[in-house]
Amino acid sequence: MAVKTTLNVHRTLVCCLLFVSFEALAGRYGELFRHLRAGNQLFHDIYDTSLRTSTPEERVVTEKLIEMFCRLGVESSNFMDEHSLSGVSQWYRNNLSPKVSSDLPFKDLDEASYELRQLDLQQEDKPWDTEREIEIQGGYGEGEEPPRIGDTLRQWSSRFEALAQLQGTHLSTEAASQLQNLRLRQRFWQMTINAFSSEEALSDPQTFSPFMDMAQGVAAPFTTMNQSTFSLDGDLISGLSFVMSITRDHGIKSQALNLLRKLNRREGIWDSRDVVKMHELIISGECDSEPEECDLWCVREAPAGIPGIIEQLRRR
Template identity: 35%
Template sequence: MSAPSNENIHCILICCLLFMTCEGLTGRYDELLQHLAAGDTVFQSLRHQNSSDASDVLDGLVDMFSEMGLASSGFMGDHPLSGIKKWCRSDPETEPWNPDREDGLANDNAFEDRLRRWNSRFKALSQRLLSSPSDDEIAHIQTLQLHYQSLQMYINAYDNKGLQPSHLYKAFIEAAEKVAAPLIAIDQPTFSLDGCLVSGLSFVAISTQGGDEKVQALDLLRKLNHREGIFDSNDIVEMHELVAMDMDWGSGSDSDSDTDIEEPDPPLRAPKGIPQMIEVLARKTGKTSKRLEGLYP
């Protein structure tokens, strides 16, 4: 039996993406993760593409799968997504996730310098385009600004050189407000296969103990009705509300008796990801989840 052609393999991967899109739209995250893993298996068996056209198609597919893998890998157990990593355009010596890479700190500094230079050029280009931009051009510019601010926010949040800005999340929130505005204005559910709007706002809400930035992030998530791959703004809001309730309940509990024997928890029924986290928190707090209504008979 002959090996499948590049075109057939590309069709299989595109079908995986279409399934993942439909499953993301409907909140069937277990099936979405299964198709992500299936696509990764195809990437593992894929050989080098000879033609430039085939290579360009593959690069686009790798980009889309790697974005989904980055957001979803934390919910995939021991699946390493090695097939997707195999095709990511990277130099093994500069892999940021590899603690054994050579000159790790120097490479990190070089990346930050390249990011700053890219941002300077991007600002200059944006100023030239803003003389008479179309709505689509404005949307593209704002989306790129959001991605840049997302990267910069994570760099600043984990900075150990004492160079953190005084308002760590301000620039990201301002960029997020611009991207969120048209989504909020249409007043209906919206979806994208990937992105950093919902996940970035959730990171702000988790990382701040209180204050205006946490309030701004949660308020923006409440106004959105936006699903971004495996992350839903409504799920994120309820998760944070339940976390706050659980912390209040835990701080007021003075029972540490070894005689308190709990019954085993029944199996989780919610899809993997944030819905399962909501289900666990709802059980702990005794609160009925608005997002999981109808899950139980």
């Protein structure tokens, strides 16, 4: 890319996402991760160039691309090196949204989606990561700390519900689908916070029921199609897999697995069929470790995405 204009940067990033899509469909995860690294590096390269002074219209496109790379990067980071998200992280840290009243609705669903995605990167106090040392990174003033994840989610939810009320029920098919997916992500975060609030919560089906109810609604159009579907975006398969990994309630675990079995869908790096195989192997006892320990070991060491996890589970 000889001249780093905003348009050229956008074209290159879109090409990266197209290659990611092709490799995801083909199941070539090594190549998929390579294209994600290239996109992440580009955010480093252009941080001080044209995107910093782009027009409002161009910035909307930039933020949507950032959101896509953030989502894919977070999900792929278990299979890549620790710097695989550094470019996207740098962008978010240096482009923090100004503090606003929790009563002020988001301007649209795209803004709500962009803000919610930041939880994946900006929050250092993830409730499930009990051994991680909290490291305050840039973007906050002296003596300031980043807000806790529960506080951030509550403020986001307040602004999101205000927007939903303004929009009413007369939504386009695309907007209604986006709204539903945002509610699914909202319930995922609330479920996660609640699940790790106590030992008892992991065994309580009520911890997971709100998310599972929403997941059933999101999955319904796909399970009735009787054909495979693909989206570069989406939180359905990853959310159901997360439920399978942490819940200690057998009824919820069975419900999540049955829903995954009905799906014939790919979302980013997640293939519902591969996820089903992985969890069936864990449940069957072919892995010597406890389920939670097995999941964590496999994610840390598998070099080739979920198929790599499956292969290692079969060998243990």
